[in-house]
Amino acid sequence: MLIGKSPKIPTSEIISETNYLNRRNFIGQSAALIAGSSLLGSAQAGLQPDDEITPEDIVTQFNNFYEFGTDKSDPFENAHKMTTDPWTVNVSGEAKKTGDFAFEDIIKGMTAEERIYRFRCVEAWSMVVPWMGIPLKKILQQFEPTGNAKYVEFKTLVRPEEMPGQSSFFSSIDWPYTEGLRMDEAYNPLSIMVTGLFGKELPNQNGAPWRLMVPWKYGFKSVKSIVSIRFTDKEPLNTWQQLQASEYGFYANVNPAVSHPRWSQASERRLPSTLFNTNRRPTLPFNGYAEEVAHLYQGMDLKKFF
C-alpha cells in the first residue's frame, strides 16, 4: 500500500482551457513589455558598462542541467522531451496555503518584467542574460508563510523517462535536485522566478516552465523546472552540498576571496570567448550586486558560510 501519496487529479482539473490561454497571453504580454523596455533603452540596475548580453544561441545551447546529461550541449539536445504543460507545483511546510497548485494559477495576474543579470557559474564562466521574471517575494507571499518559515526549499521535477540524466548509472546525484534560500534572501528584490528568456517563453533547457534566479549566487543555486516549494525552519540540504560539503555550501554567494578546490573564483571567463582570448575578467564580490545584498550577511564569516 502506498502511504501519503497525493490523490491523482485528472489533468482537466489542474488546468482549464482558459488558464491555458491565459498562460499564452501572459507570455505575449511579457514579450510586448520587453520590446517596450528596449525601445526606451531603460538602464538596468547593477549592469556594468562592459556587460554585453550573451548571444541567445549560447544562453540556450550551453547549459548545466544534469537531469539531461552532464555535457553542456546535452540539455539543448534532450530537454525537448520534457512535458511542461500541465505543470503542478506542490507547496508545503510552514505556510497557510499549501497543496497542489497549477502553475498557471500561481502566476495568474502577475506580469513578468525584464531583468538583465550577470550569471556566474561556479565553474568560473559567466554570461549576461535577459531574463523575464516575477519577484520571488510576490510569488511566495501568496502562500502566506508563517513565522516559522525561516527558509524556503525548491525541488526540480523528477521524471527519468523524460530526463535521461536521472537514470544515468554514472551520476551520483540523489534526485530531485534540491536548493534553498533563507527567507530574507528569497524576499530580496533581486530574487526572481524566471518564466521567460529573450522576450520569449523560457526554453526547456533553461528550466521551463519556471526557474529561480538569484544573480549574486553561483548558478547552481538557481534551481530549474521547479515542482515543489517547501517552507521550513531548518536550513535545507542542497544537492551539491549533499554531494561534496567541503566544496559547496548552502549560501554559495559569488566570492572571489573564497577559492574552490577545482576552480579559482578570483576571475571568470565571460562567454562567448574565442580561441585566443578567454575574455577573462575579475570576479566581483556578490557577482557585482554587493550594494543590493551584502547587508543580508552582515556579521557573518563568509569564508565559513561559503
Place this chain on the structure above:
Amino acid sequence: MAQKRPISVLKIALAFLASAPLAWLSYLIVLEVAQPTSGLGPDPAEGLLHYLGEWSMIMLLVAFSVTPLRRIFKQPLLVRSRRMMGLFAFSYVVLHLLVYVVLYVELSMQLLLEGFVERTYITAGIGAFFGLLAMAVTSTKGWRRRLGQNWLRLHKVIYLVVPLALLHLIWLRKDGFGDIALYIIWFAILLGERGYQVRKSRKAATV
C-alpha cells in the same frame, strides 16, 4: 650497428589511427577560426583543453596496452610500436598542457602557480606529466643503452603516471563518471594481466 628494419604496415596503421583525433581537431579548429563558437563551442579554450585531455588519457592507456596485447596475440611486431605509442600519448599530453598554459590561463604566472599549488587535480596532472617527460626523454636507443637495467626501473614510472592521470580526471569532474569508469576498468584489466604474468614467472623461477 643494428640492422635497419623495414617499417611494418602495422606500425604505419597504428600511427595513422593515433593521429586521427588530431586530424579531426584540426578540422574543428579551422571551423572555429572561420566562425567563432562553431567548431569548439562558446568556450573554445576549454573545449580544446578537454578534447586533448580526454585523448591523452586514452592514448596513455593504449600505450600501456601494447605489452599485454603482444603477449595475448603472440605478436612480437607490436613491441616495435610501443615506443611510438608512448610518444603519441606524450604528444597529446604536451598539447593539452600547452593549451592550458597558453590559451586557458593565457600565460598568467599568478594563475599558473595558484593552479599548481591549490588545485590538487592540477598537481596530480603535473606529476603525471613529469613522469611521462622522463620516459619520453629516455626513450631513445642511446639512453636505453646508457641506463642499462635502470632504464626498465625508470620506465616503471608508468605505474604511477596512469593513476595520477586518472586522479587528475576524477578530481576535476563534478558528476557523470561514465568515461572515467571505463578508463579505470581498462587500467584494472591491464594491471591484472601484469600481476598474472609476474606470478607466473615467479612460479616458473621456483620450480
